[in-house]
């Protein structure tokens with residue numbers, strides 16, 4: 001299923017689920033310096049629904065670590081993606097289901113996978129950047145303090161739980177395989193993430209500072225999980241501490 005499966009397999013086999021290679025750090029550092037606003041990069045992110053699972057969480061973790069959880073860039077990118085997802089999920093009428101399925105699929109590969117970047121890629125970031133980029137504590141802290149608000153949005157298939165909530169990829173799989181999917185619930189989920197992310201993203205603008213809540217910030221975690229899958233975050237927050245419930 002899309003490029004996500006390939007990246008996850010590599011990262012899990014090698015135990016590098018959130019440990020970036022120097023090549024990945026180098027790219028994400030460049031991406032954070034402004035290429036995130038480059039129209040071509042934004043176009044690729046739009047077509048591929050962000051990055052693959054590994055690179056989506058790596059990018060968020062590295063940005064959180066290097067910017068002390070000032071996540072304006074990711075908030076803007078995911079606000080756009082979830083706004084589009086919300087419009088797609090609202091489509092009804094004849095052919096609505098088919099059009100929705102087509103639109104929800106990725107129409108391009110993850111930018112970083114496309115460049116051949118993976119757990120063993122070489123690059124030349126500075127030693128200080130490498131140390132910070134490999135430190136997952138900022139993402140862990142951000143995820144921990146916002147957990148009460150994103151936990152109910154975790155995909156049941158990704159988590160191996162009874163939850164009926166689905167990420168984009170597993171929603172597509174469910175629809176293709178003809179599983180019983182409660183579309184109304186999935187619509188509400190996407191709408192809620194999109195609305196909260198809009199508030200979080202807007203709060204980075206001076207006139208709106210302080211208008212976001214912890215629940216709005218949690219929507220960034222939900223958005224990354226929904227678009228790319230939850231595997232790395234589940235392992236970071238639950239498995240690593242041996243307290244997954």
Ligand SMILES: [Zn+2]
Pocket residue numbers: 003007051052053054055110111112113114
């Ligand atoms: Zn990738």
Ligand SMILES: [Zn+2]
Pocket residue numbers: 155156157158159166167168169170229230
């Ligand atoms: Zn999933």
